[in-house]
Amino acid sequence: MATFWRAFPCSKAELDLGLTLACGQSFRWAMVPGAISGVLAGRVWRLSQTDTHIRYQVIGHVGDKPTPSRPGRKNQKRKSNTPIEPNNETVQKKIKSEKNVDTKKQTEMMTQAMTSNTEGTKISKIKTEDTEEVTLKTEAGLTEDDICISVLRDYFQLDVKLTDLYEQWCKADPHFKQVSPNFTGIRMLRQDPVENLFSFICSSNNHISRISGMVERLCEAYSTQQYELYGVTYYAFPTVSALAGKGVEERLRKLGFGYRARYISETAQYIMKQGGESWLYNLRTLTYEEAKAELMKLSGVGAKVADCVCLMSLDKTGAIPVDTHVWQIVNRDYKHKLGTTKTLTDKTYKEIGDFFRQIWGPYAGWAHSVLFAADLRRFQERKTSPEKKAVAKKSVKKKKSR
DNA sequence: AAGTGACCTGG
DNA sequence: CAGGTCACT
Numbered sequence: 380m381a382t383f384w385r386a387f388p389c390s391k392a393e394l395d396l397g398l399t400l401a402c403g404q405s406f407r408w409a410m411v412p413g414a415i416s417g418v419l420a421g422r423v424w425r426l427s428q429t430d431t432h433i434r435y436q437v438i439g440h441v442g443d444k445p446t447p448s449r450p451g452r453k454n455q456k457r458k459s460n461t462p463i464e465p466n467n468e469t470v471q472k473k474i475k476s477e478k479n480v481d482t483k484k485q486t487e488m489m490t491q492a493m494t495s496n497t498e499g500t501k502i503s504k505i506k507t508e509d510t511e512e513v514t515l516k517t518e519a520g521l522t523e524d525d526i527c528i529s530v531l532r533d534y535f536q537l538d539v540k541l542t543d544l545y546e547q548w549c550k551a552d553p554h555f556k557q558v559s560p561n562f563t564g565i566r567m568l569r570q571d572p573v574e575n576l577f578s579f580i581c582s583s584n585n586h587i588s589r590i591s592g593m594v595e596r597l598c599e600a601y602s603t604q605q606y607e608l609y610g611v612t613y614y615a616f617p618t619v620s621a622l623a624g625k626g627v628e629e630r631l632r633k634l635g636f637g638y639r640a641r642y643i644s645e646t647a648q649y650i651m652k653q654g655g656e657s658w659l660y661n662l663r664t665l666t667y668e669e670a671k672a673e674l675m676k677l678s679g680v681g682a683k684v685a686d687c688v689c690l691m692s693l694d695k696t697g698a699i700p701v702d703t704h705v706w707q708i709v710n711r712d713y714k715h716k717l718g719t720t721k722t723l724t725d726k727t728y729k730e731i732g733d734f735f736r737q738i739w740g741p742y743a744g745w746a747h748s749v750l751f752a753a754d755l756r757r758f759q760e761r762k763t764s765p766e767k768k769a770v771a772k773k774s775v776k777k778k779k780s781r
Numbered sequence: 782a783a784g785t786g787a788c789c790t791g792g
Numbered sequence: 793c794a795g796g797t798c799a800c801t
Contacts, residue, residue: 403795583796589791590795637789642797681797702795724783751795785801792794 385524386432387531393541395564396428402752403587404568404691406578406594407616420530423606423613437527441615442604536569539742548746552738554712555746561761562753567691567745572659574616575692580642580679582687596634597643601627619656622647642679649677667695682728690744698744699732706731708750 400408400415408417414425416438423439516522532538545563549556581593601617622643631640650659662670670693674685683702689695699705706723709731717734720727732743739746752758 579795584788584794585790585796586792586794632789635790638787638797639789679797683796687795700795704795722784726782755795783801785799787799788797790794 384427384434384436385527386429386434387528388431389428389433389537390542390564391428391430392545392563394428394433394535394537394566396426396433398562398565398752398758399535399568400426402565402748402755402758404748405570405574406587406591407574407598418613418615419534421604421615422527422530423608433531435527435531437523439606439608439613441602441606441613443606534569536566539566539745541566541745544742544745545749548739548749551740552746555739555750558753559749562749562758565749565752567696567748569694570692571616572662572688572692573619573656576646576659576674576677576680576684576688577616577622577643579684579687579691580646580677581636581639583639583642583679583681583684585639593634593636593639597622597631597636600630600634619647619650619659623651639679645678646680663693667698670695671698682725686732686744690748696742696744697736699735699747700744701728701731704751704754705747708754712750 396415400417401410405417408415411425414427416423416425418424418441421441422437423441425436425438427434541564545559549559577597578590578594581597582590585593598614598616599612601621602614603618603621604615606613627647628640628644631643634640636643650656662673665673667689671682671685671689674680674688675682680688683700686698686700689698690700701709701723703723709717713734717730735747736743753762
């Protein structure tokens with residue numbers, strides 16, 4: 380069976396793939412020619428977008444070739460940032476759904492597919508370059524493609540009507556109204572809490588290019604499921620159990636994690652002591668305040684990282700991570716409403732979150748990500764203002780990150 | 782409670 | 793110094 384593109388209708392105002400996947404929420408999507416590729420829900424995806432549709436294809440499943448990593452074994456370095464893939468759309472790899480090891484997650488997704496509210500965004504399958512239909516069905520009677528669609532709907536949270544939210548935020552906030560037109564379609568992903576948490580533990584006092592590399596090395600070293608295609612290896616994110624093992628801190632230090640190596644090791648062990656990954660998933664059922672308090676007990680997790688996890692994988696739509704970047708935005712664009720202060724204390728941190736929640740409402744965290752993205756250096760070219768001289772000066776070939 | 786410094790590494 | 797956290801005045 381050949382892989383092929385499928386698509387569903389979706390406007391760029393509802394979801395801008397490029398912005399959403401590159402605005403610092405997730406660190407593992409790779410820009411490849413004509414598409415974005417990455418691992419999600421046990422599958423290796425390629426995604427792209429037209430003016431009217433999101434296009435997607437699954438090119439493999441992690442776990443097809445289980446190769447448990449052994450501590451001490453040297454992993455061969457692969458530049459998955461720039462996969463060498465033929466433009467040829469047909470890939471001969473068979474999808475072996477009967478061998479799919481990720482049945483637990485799959486079941487969860489199917490359940491969500493059955494129960495999710497579908498009236499907001501209607502999904503209709505469009506076959507663009509298909510050669511044959513996917514006929515494999517699960518016990519629940521779903522085709523592989525039914526599952527793919529539910530995975531994407533869940534990950535991109537397509538039941539949330541983003542254009543309505545933008546409208547509301549614009550009405551409530553003049554500054555948002557001024558900035559947002561060049562940054563439409565930025566929505567919160569609903570990430571896997573494990574990947575989200577450990578990735579953002581790596582983010583402390585660190586920059587994006589390095590975080591991406593660290594997450595990549597974390598996967599190379601501790602992922603238990605992977606899939607190789609055209610010389611590129613795609614990894615499932617490591618399990619908490621794998622990260623809780625003996626000697627993890629030492630190995631991660633050697634891999635350049637610095638003091639975050641201890642954070643990762645201790646946090647993994649703490650989670651295992653609480654009952655494993657299910658403990659983390661269960662934070663979704665708590666209130667924002669409760670979930671944040673639990674997260675802040677973890678090593679290497681302060682207010683900012685806790686808010687990132689609450690917002691990006693625990694469904695706390697009002698959580699607002701206040702980092703130095705947001706701090707700058709506040710002092711530059713909202714200082715008239717909030718007294719300008721010198722340092723970011725616990726008190727100020729809370730005041731800023733409350734301030735934005737009061738303005739933007741229950742989805743304040745989503746709104747925050749729009750302004751955050753609009754402030755990223757790499758997106759400055761999107762701004763219509765002609766004063767791009769400061770940016771042009773810096774436009775060296777610094778395309779090191781994905 | 783606000784302020785200060787160390788902590789890993791690399792651009 | 794960089795999209796922080798932790799320990800300690």
